[in-house]
Structure formats: C-alpha cells, structure tokens
Amino acid sequence: MALLPILSFPDPRLRTIAKPVEEVTDDIRQLAADMFETMYEAPGIGLAATQVDHHIQLIVMDISEEKNQPMVFINPKVTPLTVETQPYEEGCLSVPQIYDKVARPSRVKIEAINLEGQAFELEADELLAVCIQHEMDHLNGKLFVDYLSPLKRQRAREKVEKVVRQRDKEKVAVKR
Numbered sequence: 001m002a003l004l005p006i007l008s009f010p011d012p013r014l015r016t017i018a019k020p021v022e023e024v025t026d027d028i029r030q031l032a033a034d035m036f037e038t039m040y041e042a043p044g045i046g047l048a049a050t051q052v053d054h055h056i057q058l059i060v061m062d063i064s065e066e067k068n069q070p071m072v073f074i075n076p077k078v079t080p081l082t083v084e085t086q087p088y089e090e091g092c093l094s095v096p097q098i099y100d101k102v103a104r105p106s107r108v109k110i111e112a113i114n115l116e117g118q119a120f121e122l123e124a125d126e127l128l129a130v131c132i133q134h135e136m137d138h139l140n141g142k143l144f145v146d147y148l149s150p151l152k153r154q155r156a157r158e159k160v161e162k163v164v165r166q167r168d169k170e171k172v173a174v175k176r
Helices: 026-041 126-139 150-175
Strands: 046-048 058-061 071-080 085-092 095-105 107-113 119-125
Touching: 026 046, 026 058, 046 126, 058 126, 071 126, 085 126, 095 126, 095 150, 107 126, 119 126
Parallel strands: none
Antiparallel strands: 046 058, 058 071, 071 107, 085 095, 107 119
C-alpha cells in the first residue's frame, strides 16, 4: 500500500468529472487500498478518487469511530429520499482546516458496485448520507466550498493556500 498525495483547493484537477469504472480489476482494488491508507493517515472519513488525481468513480469511506468499517462505492448513484435538508458541518481533506455548514438531503439511497464487482444498494441518513453526498460532489467536480458565499469561498481559498505553503515548507525542511 502507499500514501497518495491529496490535491488541495483550488487545484483545477479537483474540477474534473470522474469517468465510470469499466471493470473492477486488481488495479482498482489496489487504488482503493491506497486510498484507505491515505484517508486514515490524513485523517478523514471519506475520500474520492478525484482527490488523489484518479478521475474515476471510486469512493472510500469509514465513518466508524474505530476505523474498522471500510466501505467502497464504485460508480455510485445517489437518490434523495426526502426533500427536507439538514445542515451539517463539513470539512474536506482537499480543503484543509476549513469547516462550514452545508444543507443536504437528510436521507438518500445509494446504488453502487463493490470491490468484487457486485451491485448493491443501501439507504443512508445522518453522517453516512452527508458523507456520500460530499464525496459524490467530488466525482462531479464540485467541492463543499461551492455551497458557501463568494466571500467565504475566497477566504477558504486564501487560508488553504497558506496552509499548503506552510506544509510544503515543512516538507522541504524535513528533507534537509
């Protein structure tokens, strides 16, 4: 397994629309394993392939406290099951240190394929519903900051650029 670099907002590659996975292969399974390692290390609860510069419809998630309930969604489709929305404070590994409320449908149906290539569906609410919608946005070239006001989005961009510059300086210092 390997840690993968996570793209940071405003990287234009985050706006790429992901293509469907044609076949679940060993390469896809390896990418999912690497994405889990990357997500757990970050640490996060969800990661879309787009965030690690692989523009295919692949999401990994684990919303458990113990980090022992990994979920994989290949070619996911999400259908809202209610018109009512619920605001939830979101953060994102591609938008480090930024958190804000986003209103999303509170209950959804998820249809996807697993790592064995088998179709499945499930209904989700609360954190799972929020997380899958957040990650689906990544596959569609959208970020949670797109739901914020232009002013908040610009502030987020400036803060992320500062965080990334600082992180890059620390990497250079460690290499010396």
